[in-house]
Amino acid sequence: MTATLEWQLATVTAIRDETPRVKTFTLSLPAELPHLAGQHYDLRLTAADGYQAQRSYSIASDPTLAGQIELTIERLADGEVSAFMHDVVVPGDRVEVRGPIGGYLVWNADGGGPILLIAGGSGIVPLMAMARHRASTGSHVQATLLYSSRSREDIIYFDELQRLHSGDALGVFHTLTRSQPPGWTGYSRRIDGAMLEEVLAKSDPAAAIFICGPTPLVEGAAEGLVGVGLAPGRIRTERFGSTGS
């Protein structure tokens, strides 16, 4: 199989605010291995006494970007690693990473076929890598995104998604579950069967479906799609967090 995934020392070259709780970290890698849109890296922090903490973060950037990756990280209230990344790390700092990891929730523009992406919150990150990859390779495969956020200010990559919509024919449907700004024209509720049917009607009937987000959203969307007759094997998922029940 593959060679050992070695830890390497990456340098943080840029930090960008995405939303009040989400930042994107650009990492310059000494040895970048080729990766697919949808894969992740493990990130490891080491304290002076040797204590270590690790977490996995999805790659946000287009795989064709050479020598660097972007990780978009949500600051969790009790997040040992995410809070450190948000509150302490500045450009020029170094962190250990290894990857790429994961070979199931992945899509390649070359031969990948049409896609329907369904995201909740920071679950957009690996799916954004797919949308960016599609745009940068000039792929014309049909692609649609349904993206659930709590409020307008919580939408990650909002402006870029608008550009991908107008410039690269990415179908983009937003839903805001908690609050909506005046004049909001998107959906205003949790993803449900009616919403899925409307989005499906505007997607390629053969699209591969990728769902990533909090467990209740992924469970609901996946079951909704199976409920309207989609083959479970067409649906690939990545969940985070507990069932919340």
Place this chain on the structure above:
Amino acid sequence: MAERFVTRGFVGRRNTAEDRERIPPGQYLTTDFPVLSAGPTPHTPLTDWTFALGGLVRQPVIWTWDQFLALPSQDFNVDISCVTKWTKLDTRWHGVSLDILLEHVDLDTRAQFAIAFSDGGYTTNLPIPDLVNGQAFIAWQYDGGPLPPPHGGPARLVVPHLYFWKSAKWVRGIRLVEQDQRGFWEGLGYHNRGDPWKEQRYDGD
């Protein structure tokens, strides 16, 4: 790395000494029960559910749901570790030990490995020695109630001494084989055995 790198400004959390004994390296303690699955949650009606123990055995056995629940079962209190870095202590399960299931078949001496297979097409591979002597069980209850489908209900394999992807959700049977065959995640770059105490997360670890 010959010299250990230290992340500027990182202190981190410290687990208690007692927890440190029980939390494998690179893992953090959670009190939640996160859900990780590669596809939609299957919902097989219990009337259609069976559990098959086959492969290199003289006579394969197939249990219906009622027959399976009538097997001698017991409570298990175990710590579990997911390759995504969380560890959960003192999880309470109820089910049947693999030792009990294996008593129902005559194992061919060539049998070395087990392939667990599940609704939805998931598979995972284990050496038979990792399944016996009280190390593995099929659970249908979690924390005193029916095992919820997102966590693998109606029944899942639980092999607590290995990373939790080996504990196949929605398990429908085990096939005993001579040659090892990588399962779902094992074929996608994850470690073939997955011992958390050795941090066997990915191939080559």
